Amino acid sequence: MAITEFPRTTVGGVSLPRMIIGTNWFLGYSHTSLAKDKFIRELQTRERIAEVLAVFLEYGVDAVMGPLSQHLEDAIQAAEDRTGRGMIRILTPSFNIRPGGPPENDPEPMFDRARELGATFCLPHQCVTDALVDRMYGVIRDIDKYTAMIRERGMIPGLSTHMPDTIPIADNTGADVETYIQIYNAAGFLMQVEADWVMRIIHEAKKPVMVIKPLASGSLLPVVGLAFVWSTIREQDMVTIGVTTPDEAREVIELSLDLLSRRPALIELQRTRSKELLEKPGRT
Numbered sequence: 444m445a446i447t448e449f450p451r452t453t454v455g456g457v458s459l460p461r462m463i464i465g466t467n468w469f470l471g472y473s474h475t476s477l478a479k480d481k482f483i484r485e486l487q488t489r490e491r492i493a494e495v496l497a498v499f500l501e502y503g504v505d506a507v508m509g510p511l512s513q514h515l516e517d518a519i520q521a522a523e524d525r526t527g528r529g530m531i532r533i534l535t536p537s538f539n540i541r542p543g544g545p546p547e548n549d550p551e552p553m554f555d556r557a558r559e560l561g562a563t564f565c566l567p568h569q570c571v572t573d574a575l576v577d578r579m580y581g582v583i584r585d586i587d588k589y590t591a592m593i594r595e596r597g598m599i600p601g602l603s604t605h606m607p608d609t610i611p612i613a614d615n616t617g618a619d620v621e622t623y624i625q626i627y628n629a630a631g632f633l634m635q636v637e638a639d640w641v642m643r644i645i646h647e648a649k650k651p652v653m654v655i656k657p658l659a660s661g662s663l664l665p666v667v668g669l670a671f672v673w674s675t676i677r678e679q680d681m682v683t684i685g686v687t688t689p690d691e692a693r694e695v696i697e698l699s700l701d702l703l704s705r706r707p708a709l710i711e712l713q714r715t716r717s718k719e720l721l722e723k724p725g726r727t
Contacts, residue, residue, distance in 0.1 A: 447700055448503035452679045454651050455599040455621030457563060459506050459531065462699060463653060464499050465685030466509035467660070469518070474633075474660035483687070489518045496522035496530070498692040506531040508624070508653070508683050510568070511553070516560050533653075534562040535603050535624070537570050540585070550592055558596045565593045566601035566624055573606045581612050590619040601653075607636045607644055614649045624653045624683070629671035632659035642675050651679040658684065665695055673702045 449460045467473065469492045471484035492515070496507065500522060507530055509515050519530050538553040539545070546552070557565045567589060575584045583602075590600040602613055603624035610623050626633050627641050633656060634641055645652045654676060658668040672682050682699070686692045 449696065449700070450703060451503075452651060452681060454681075455564070455601075457531070457599065459681065460504045461681045461703075462499075462504045462696065463533065463681050463683040464496065464504060464507040465655065465683045466507065466512075466515060468685040468687045469495070469515060470509065470512060486687070489514065489521060492518035493521035493525060494689050495686060495692050497525050498689045499696070500526045500528045500530065502696050504696065505529065506533055508533040508535065508655075510534070511536050511556050511560060513560075531564070532560060532562045533564040533566065534560060535566050535568040537568040540571060540574060550589060554592050554596050554598070558598060562598050564601055564622070565596075565598040566603045566620075566622070569603045569605050569624070572602050572604050572609060576604075576606055576609055576612060578608055582616055583609065583612055583618060586613070586618050586620075594619070601650075605633060605635065607634075607641060610644050610648050610652070614647075620650065622651050622653060623648060624655055626656050627654040627672060627676075628657050628659045628663065629668055630659040630662050632656060632662060645676055645680060651681065652676070653681045653683055655683045657682050665698055669695065669699055670702055673699060 449462050451458050451460050453459070468483060469487045471480040473479035473483060496518060499505070505528060507519060511534060519532070523530055534557045536553040536557050538550045539548050554565060572583070575586060577584055593600040599621050601620045601622040601624065602609060602618070604610065605626050610625060613620060613623070625641065625645060627638070627645065628634070629638065631638055645654070654672055657672045658665060669682070676682070684695055686695060
């Protein structure tokens with residue numbers, strides 16, 4: 444089968460694929476249990492992550508989102524060497540927002556580290572952003588200070604959030620950001636308001652939105668979760684999805700290409716004994 448390049452959009456003057464590689468299933472953030480987190484971390488060696496990344500790169504999905512992780516960076520470099528294609532890094536650092544924390548976690552050293560890891564985009568993580576949101580006064584405290592630091596290091600700033608308020612507040616106050624990360628899925632998983640409200644927020648956002656957790660951390664079938672997000676976001680918006688294996692990467696890519704092209708999603712289905720009659724009706 445011929446490889447199809449994934450559709451692209453533009454964010455802050457940079458061409459990005461509309462699918463972004465998530466990293467929770469590489470780094471051990473399952474949103475399920477400590478045991479599952481441990482399993483992921485033990486499973487996902489540098490080589491295994493690189494194999495998955497290489498599949499995405501074959502389809503032109505050349506952007507990855509994640510925390511500041513040397514393990515992830517080593518895998519990215521291995522995939523780049525294997526495929527001869529570069530990867531765009533979208534990094535989401537967390538850092539001290541009050542005095543007294545470890546000096547190495549202050550904003551400037553963390554932004555320096557993001558730059559050293561090759562970040563094109565730098566979006567303060569949700570745990571930072573949402574702590575800075577002041578709902579009473581409708582502002583995001585100190586955000587201009589942090590985005591200026593990001594710009595000074597040659598990276599493109601954005602915001603990562605779980606709160607529905609963050610995007611309209613950032614838009615209304617003219618925050619110096621080029622994109623937003625927002626949770627969005629058909630199950631309402633980790634969302635603070637109903638999906639239709641988040642849909643409206645995404646549609647009214649002044650900048651492109653990178654939606655995350657489209658499969659609700661594995662709670663939704665790929666065809667269900669992806670059909671919902673692809674059909675309800677705008678053409679400039681993106682979907683971030685994490686997978687565990689190369690086969691899962693191919694599955695979500697090809698399924699998404701079918702959905703975006705309005706083609707029937709002719710994915711190979713799971714076979715179980717209870718479904719035998721569905722393939723051979725009338726036989727017992």
